[in-house]
Amino acid sequence: xxxxxxxxxxxxxxxxxxxxxxxxVAGWALGTLVAVALLSLPLxxxxxxxxxxxxLWLAVAVPAVWLLLALWRLALxxxxxxxxxxxxxxxxxxxxxxxxxxxxxxxxxxxxxxxxIAVGPVERPLxxxxxxxxxxxxxxxxxxxxxxxxxxxxxxEQLSARGEARLAGL
Amino acid sequence: xxxxxxxxxxxxxGWLRVHPASPFVRGWVAxxxxxxxxxxxxxxxxxxxxxxxxxxxxxxxxxxLLGGGTLLLLTVVGFILSWYFTRYQxxxxxxxxxxxxxxxxxxxARLDRVQAIDVVQPFLARIFGLAELRFEVADxxxxxVHLAYLxxxxxxxxxxxxxxxxxxxxxSPLLPSAAPDPGQPATAAVEAPERTVLTVPPSRxxxxxxxxxxxxxxxxxxxxxxxxxxxxxxxxxxVFLIPAVIGLVASxxxxxxxxYNFTAADSPDGLxxxxxxxxxxxxxxxxxxxxxxxxxxPPLWRLFGWYRVQVNVAGYGLAGSAGEGAAxxxxxxxxxxxxxxxxxxxxxPDPGTPEPGKVFTAGIAGLAQAAGTPxxxxxxxxxxxxxxxxxxxxxxRARLLAPLxxxxxGFTATETALLLRSGRWWRNLVVVPHQRTQxxxxxxxxxxxxxxxxxxVLHTTAGPVAPRLIQAGLDEARTLLEAQSARARAARKxxxxxxxxxxxxxxxxxxxxxxxxxxxxx
Numbered sequence: 001x002x003x004x005x006x007x008x009x010x011x012x013x014x015x016x017x018x019x020x021x022x023x024x025v026a027g028w029a030l031g032t033l034v035a036v037a038l039l040s041l042p043l044x045x046x047x048x049x050x051x052x053x054x055x056l057w058l059a060v061a062v063p064a065v066w067l068l069l070a071l072w073r074l075a076l077x078x079x080x081x082x083x084x085x086x087x088x089x090x091x092x093x094x095x096x097x098x099x100x101x102x103x104x105x106x107x108x109x110x111x112x113x114x115x116x117i118a119v120g121p122v123e124r125p126l127x128x129x130x131x132x133x134x135x136x137x138x139x140x141x142x143x144x145x146x147x148x149x150x151x152x153x154x155x156x157e158q159l160s161a162r163g164e165a166r167l168a169g170l
Numbered sequence: 171x172x173x174x175x176x177x178x179x180x181x182x183x184g185w186l187r188v189h190p191a192s193p194f195v196r197g198w199v200a201x202x203x204x205x206x207x208x209x210x211x212x213x214x215x216x217x218x219x220x221x222x223x224x225x226x227x228x229x230x231x232x233x234x235l236l237g238g239g240t241l242l243l244l245t246v247v248g249f250i251l252s253w254y255f256t257r258y259q260x261x262x263x264x265x266x267x268x269x270x271x272x273x274x275x276x277x278x279a280r281l282d283r284v285q286a287i288d289v290v291q292p293f294l295a296r297i298f299g300l301a302e303l304r305f306e307v308a309d310x311x312x313x314x315v316h317l318a319y320l321x322x323x324x325x326x327x328x329x330x331x332x333x334x335x336x337x338x339x340x341x342s343p344l345l346p347s348a349a350p351d352p353g354q355p356a357t358a359a360v361e362a363p364e365r366t367v368l369t370v371p372p373s374r375x376x377x378x379x380x381x382x383x384x385x386x387x388x389x390x391x392x393x394x395x396x397x398x399x400x401x402x403x404x405x406x407x408x409v410f411l412i413p414a415v416i417g418l419v420a421s422x423x424x425x426x427x428x429x430y431n432f433t434a435a436d437s438p439d440g441l442x443x444x445x446x447x448x449x450x451x452x453x454x455x456x457x458x459x460x461x462x463x464x465x466x467x468p469p470l471w472r473l474f475g476w477y478r479v480q481v482n483v484a485g486y487g488l489a490g491s492a493g494e495g496a497a498x499x500x501x502x503x504x505x506x507x508x509x510x511x512x513x514x515x516x517x518x519p520d521p522g523t524p525e526p527g528k529v530f531t532a533g534i535a536g537l538a539q540a541a542g543t544p545x546x547x548x549x550x551x552x553x554x555x556x557x558x559x560x561x562x563x564x565x566x567r568a569r570l571l572a573p574l575x576x577x578x579x580g581f582t583a584t585e586t587a588l589l590l591r592s593g594r595w596w597r598n599l600v601v602v603p604h605q606r607t608q609x610x611x612x613x614x615x616x617x618x619x620x621x622x623x624x625x626x627v628l629h630t631t632a633g634p635v636a637p638r639l640i641q642a643g644l645d646e647a648r649t650l651l652e653a654q655s656a657r658a659r660a661a662r663k664x665x666x667x668x669x670x671x672x673x674x675x676x677x678x679x680x681x682x683x684x685x686x687x688x689x690x691x692x
Contacts (some may be wrong), residue, residue, distance in 0.1 A: 006614050006624050008648045091659050100616045106655055107609040110662055136308060136484065137608040137629035139636075151596075 006102050010077030011094060016125045019126045019147025020084075024077045032070040041061040085145050091166065092135070093159065095142055107142050110166035111135045115156050119149075131155055185257045185268075192319035193249035195295050196301060200245055209513075210240045213427045244520045258317055259564055260331055265305060265315050270669035279314045281336040283307045283668055285485035286455045288498070289325050293448040303326040305332065306485025308631070313485070330361040333439040333454065338669025364437035367516065368502075374476075375429045379422055381470040388418060428497035429504075438518050443501065453498065460517045461606045462628075463501070463633040465510050465534055467597040470507035476501060477510040477534065481517070482633030499634050507534065518601065522585025529582065532559025533591045533599040538577040565643040568621040572641055579640040581626075581650065586661070588628070588654060590639045600637045602628050604654075612651055626650060 007013075008117060043059040045051040079099055087094040092108045116132040129152040133142040147155065194201065245293040255271040266278040288304040295301060300319035307314040309660040320328065379385070390455070395411065430447035439458035461482040471477070479502035486498050502513050511530055523529050563580035566573060572579060574594040581590050588607070590600040607628060624647045628637040642650065 006612050006644060006648070008652055092655055102612070102614045102619075104651075105609060105613040106611070106651060106654070108607075108658060108662070110659075111608050135608045135629065136631050138632055139627070139629040140609045142609065 005096075006011060008094075011087045011089075013087050013094075013096065015082060016084045016086075016144065016146035017128055018081065019127075020076050020128060022126060023122045023128065023146065024081060024121070025074065028070070028074055028077060031066060032067070032074075035070070036063050036067055039066055060140070081146065084144070084146065088155075088158070093142075095144055105140070105142055107133055107135060107140060108166070109159065112163040113161075114161060115154055115159050117152050136166050140147040149157045184259045185262050186259065187257055188253065188254060188317055189300055189319050189321055189324075191298060191299065193253050195298060195300060195319055197245070197249055198294060204238070204241055204245065208234065258315070258400055260328065260335065263335060265332060267315050267317070277315070279305060279307055281332055281546060282338065284332065284336045284456065287329050287332060288313075289322075289329055289455075290450040291322065291446075291450045293317050296448075303328055306483070308484035314438060326361065331455065333362065333456065334360075336669070337439060337634065362437045362439045362443055364435040366433060366435045367512055368434050368505060370429065370432040370505065372430060375426065375432070376505055377474070378424055378471065378476055378478075379429075381468070381473070381476075383468045384418075384421070386470065405512075415558045425444060425503075429500075432503055434502065434513060434516075439502070441513075441516055445497065445503075448462065451497070455481075455483060455517075455525050457519065458515075458603075458605075458665075460603065461633065462630040462637055463512070463514070464603045464635040465530075465599040465601075467534070469595045471504070472597075475506055476504045477507060479505070479510055479513050480634045481513065482631050484631045486633060495566070496634070501509050507531070510534070514601070518587060518603065520586050522587060526584075528587065529559040529584065530599070533562055533582070533589045533601075534597060536578075536591070538563040538580065539596075540577065561589075562642070562646055564623060564641045565646075568618075568623045568641055568643075571617070571621055571623065579642075581639050581642065583650075583653070583657065588637075588657075590628075590637055592638075592640050600635055602630065602637050603661070604657045605665045606630065607654065607658040607661075610651060610654060623647075 014018070037143045041065065042051060042054050043056075046054055046056055048061045048083050075139065080097075083099050083102075084097045086096070091110075094105050095105045095107070097103055113134045113136060116134070118130045119128070120130070123146075125148050128144060128146050130145045131147055131152050132144075133140065135142075144155075187552045191292065195639045197271075198330075251271045252269075255274075256267070256269045258265065258267045260266075260281075263281050264278045265281060266276065268276045270276065284305060285308050286306040288300045288306070290304060291300070292302070295318075298319075299322050301322040302316070302318040303320060303325045304313040305315035317325075317328075321323075372402065426445045427449065429445060430452075432445040433443070435442040436442075437454075440454055440459070443453040443455070445451060461484060462526070463481045465477050465479050467477050478500065480499050481501050483499065486495065501517065502510060503511070511527060514530055515526065521529070538558055560582040561580040562582065563578065564576040566576070575592060576599070578594050579592045583604075585626065587601050587603045590602070592598045592600075606632070609629045611629070612624050613627060618624060618641065621641075622644045623641040624644050626639040626642060626647050630637060630641075639647070639650075
């Protein structure tokens with residue numbers, strides 16, 4: 001964990017499943033593969049002699065730099081996943097994420113309009129799911145990724161029940 | 171809002187139709203196009219002074235007449251059918267509208283879910299003395315109920331009826347408990363009395379438009395293009411300025427048209443706004459429907475001490491740039507500090523502080539002492555007479571991040587609302603009532619971490635106001651996050667009903683605070 005977290009004191013965060021790293025890495029691999037393939041296109045064309053303009057060093061440097069940055073992001077993924085957490089309190093749900101760009105979100109149960117559970121193709125075999133909360137505000141964007149499916153279902157029921165009990169208007 | 175399955179209407183009692191002329195007023199473009207299409211030839215001949223009909227006309231006339239007549243007939247039949255199948259009813263605490271003859275739609279919306287009611291008179295409808303009624307609920311899209319057109323006095327009557335039902339006023343025939351016979355048509359309600367609070371003279375509106383941010387940008391752009399043409403000695407690109415000028419004139423005209431004759435009035439049903447030169451609009455925003463509010467001042471307006479007040483209301487949705495949306499979310503297009511404070515006191519009848527004037531003025535124009543603000547733990551209370559309205563600003567250590575703004579960027583909380591201020595040149599004050607807080611987030615980037623500051627974002631419904639506390643000290647922001655959650659929770663617990671006159675739902679407060687006629691916490 002980073003040294004200076006902006007978390008309010010005295011909160012026991014529930015961390016998401018470490019298996020979520022796999023999901024993030026899969027997404028990273030796909031994105032990086034496409035980007036590097038596209039950026040390497042000039043290199044191929046220069047090597048084959050079709051293009052004269054970008055000098056060879058530039059054609060090599062662009063995808064290489066991109067790859068380096070991507071590798072750095074890859075190295076960060078486990079820490080980013082470890083930084084995701086949530087805490088159920090009596091009247092609201094806290095969600096945190098991020099290391100460099102930290103964000104701590106407080107959603108009161110009474111403000112929840114509905115709760116979504118989404119399962120992607122990589123999450124499914126790992127038994128994970130993503131939970132999304134919606135309030136009347138589009139800016140809320142409360143999302144807990146990488147929940148074990150059973151925990152996701154439990155949390156959804158829990159949130160719905162608590163939301164019902166504390167329902168407020170707008 | 172929910173769609174009834176089918177056939178839930180209890181008899182035909184109380185079902186009304188819109189004005190028979192309304193499809194023609196709405197569809198005048200289609201009719202006009204029809205006439206233009208078939209009449210153009212003759213008209214052109216008329217202009218050229220030639221004979222009204224050319225030689226070959228006699229041969230073509232039957233076909234022309236047949237084609238035109240069929241189209242006209244189809245259009246008119248369509249209009250009549252759409253009119254016949256559009257019916258509405260206000261009863262049992264619901265407003266119901268049935269539309270469509272091929273694809274039928276039955277819609278009902280709860281009266282107490284009303285976020286705002288507009289009576290709109292587009293220019294053409296105004297000529298015929300017609301008006302359109304729009305009933306907004308919180309889905310930020312199209313209007314939930316949209317009745318076009320009614321006679322103008324009918325529309326006002328219906329608005330009064332709906333507001334009476336929504337307010338939960340004692341003796342209202344619309345509440346289920348009070349209605350002895352379900353499906354009984356609503357009896358006419360008396361329109362709530364109102365008191366005009368302020369008007370904006372056209373001269374000031376014109377001045378505010380000339381001194382707006384837009385004008386500054388235009389002046390800068392104009393100077394730049396003149397210099398560019400002088401330097402490059404190329405006159406040809408001035409041609410491209412013509413569409414830009416047309417667009418700008420249209421935009422200014424839009425703002426002027428929408429802001430003309432702006433009148434704000436106070437009534438027990440909430441704030442009434444009227445404005446418009448050609449198209450007129452009368453908005454009613456019931457108490458407690460304001461999700462967030464912003465008082466702002468562009469730099470040039472400071473010459474005259476003018477301010478603008480904008481709000482987020484759940485039904486209005488996102489404001490466009492200069493069009494209808496922007497006008498609807500503006501509570502005061504331009505006004506003095508006193509007028510801005512007056513509007514504030516109307517929409518936030520209980521400011522939750524003994525000296526609202528001092529706190530709000532500090533929020534609008536105040537500046538912390540150069541030595542910095544008091545440390546953590548002092549947030550929230552305006553009980554220190556020496557500091558500026560109790561505002562806690564960015565700590566001095568972060569002054570490099572915002573060399574101008576650090577003494578402005580700050581927050582304070584009253585009993586009922588959170589106040590966030592920002593901007594040294596573009597002054598802003600955002601007010602969020604505690605019971606309207608949706609969710610909150612603390613955010614911090616790497617640079618802000620070096621200075622131990624953090625941003626607090628309050629999420630609210632779509633609209634022109636985006637509440638954000640900029641660069642608060644870490645400890646202060648953490649304390650505020652906790653305190654604000656608690657305050658919002660307490661405020662939500664007090665708020666029991668969407669009605670705003672129902673005596674049973676009045677919060678238990680000291681009578682001294684309830685001297686105003688318009689109750690709160692609706």
